[in-house]
Amino acid sequence: MKRTMNKLVLMGAIMGVSASAWAGNITVKGSDTLVILAQKWAEVYMAKNPGTKIQVTGGGSGVGLAALQNKTTDLANSSRKIRPKEIEACIRAFGKRPTEYKVAMDGLSVYVNADNPVKELTLEQLEQIFTGKVKNWKQVGGNDAPITVYSRENSSGTYEFFKEHVLKGRDFASSAQTMPGTAAVLQAVAKDKNGIGYGGAAYGQGAKHLAVKKDANSPAVEPSEKTVVDGTYPIWRYLFVYINPALDKGEVAAYLKWIRSDDGQSVVKDIGYFPLPERQREN
Structure with missing residues (x-):
């Protein structure tokens, strides 16, 4: 049937x-x-x-x-x-x-490998990473290792939202690997100890989400029902x-x-x- x-x-x-x-x-x-x-x-x-x-x-x-x-x-x-x-x-x-x-x-989440020691990033650091200005994890407090950026295809609303609200309209790094869906982004990050990607809050299994700071002087905030509804998590939608x-x-x-x-x-x-x-x- x-x-x-x-x-x-x-x-x-x-x-x-x-x-x-x-x-x-x-x-x-x-x-x-x-x-x-x-x-x-x-x-x-x-x-x-x-x-x-x-x-x-x-x-x-x-x-x-x-x-x-x-x-x-x-x-x-x-x-x-x-x-x-x-x-x-x-x-x-x-x-x-x-x-x-x-x-x-949704609290649009930033994901890294579970073994990555980095726990939080500012919006500016995220912009620099995803546009390719920052290329090594040691530049943001992590290991001395090249950053692998995983992104979405340009028909994705998540791609457009992230580009507008985090990258301020700038292009993603030319080295960014385009994945066919959020699940694929998470699978890649879960396998790549130097990977970073983004996606909806419901897709986090197998990777670690980062707390996000509006700026260097702001507290690091994790996506949760409270922080998304009250707007304190910076990347809510x-x-x-x-x-x-x-x-x-x-x-x-x-x-x-x-x-x-x-x-x-x-x-x-x-x-x-x-x-x-x-x-x-x-x-």
């Missing part, structure tokens, strides 16, 4: 059929950061609502938002805010701005779902409402991200 369902979904993708064409099926595409959470949401929701089928795929925030514009997904997951040009493309495609839902919070307003009804609307309910937000915490404060859960 599972193989049959997967074949149907694949046929739909090949034929370019709109996601909404599949009766009783909700399609979700986009952010690699969100994919593990979206898969768990789908699993829990389908167990409670056996008449609903939810298909979740990743690919990156940019890929999900492009699919929304092309009407090949119902929901687009994104780890960054939608860009003005993407809003314009959606308006051309379906006549309205897409509806934005905040669905969780919202995670989003975008939808064509015309599809925001029926089963899709019920699913979105459940995601932002206490039940849905408990899944957020179980996965390793941080629930939205109640005051920020849209009705």
Whole structure:
């Protein structure tokens, strides 16, 4: 039965059929950061609502938002805010701005190998490392060893957020190794004693996350529910779902409402991200 369902979904993708064409099926595409959470949401929701089928795929925030514009997904997951040009493309495609839902919070984490003695870095040091200005761990209090930078592909919302908020718009080091997803970044760092990478807070298994300082005179802060919600962790962000307003009804609307309910937000915490404060859960 599972193989049959997967074949149907694949046929739909090949034929370019709109996601909404599949009766009783909700399609979700986009952010690699969100994919593990979206898969768990789908699993829990389908167990409670056996008449609903939810298909979740990743690919990156940019890929999900492009699919929304092309009407090949119902929901687009994104780890960054939608860009003005993407809003314009959606308006051309379906006549309205897409509806934005905040669905969780994340402390974008910086990961190093578990044996790396470095425990904390400032935002400036992170910028210097990831742009290639600092190339050796001894320059930031570590061992005398070359730094290996692991990054994400440029379709990733996490890549764009990190570039904007940590690198201040500067380019990543030309030597940075581009990985296909956050899990791949973490796997590489876990194996490379000189590696450093970044990704969502839920992906930390096998590596060590660093505490981050806003500047040399600020305290080092680790990502946690408290520090992300109160903004003291310097690299916090919202995670989003975008939808064509015309599809925001029926089963899709019920699913979105459940995601932002206490039940849905408990899944957020179980996965390793941080629930939205109640005051920020849209009705």
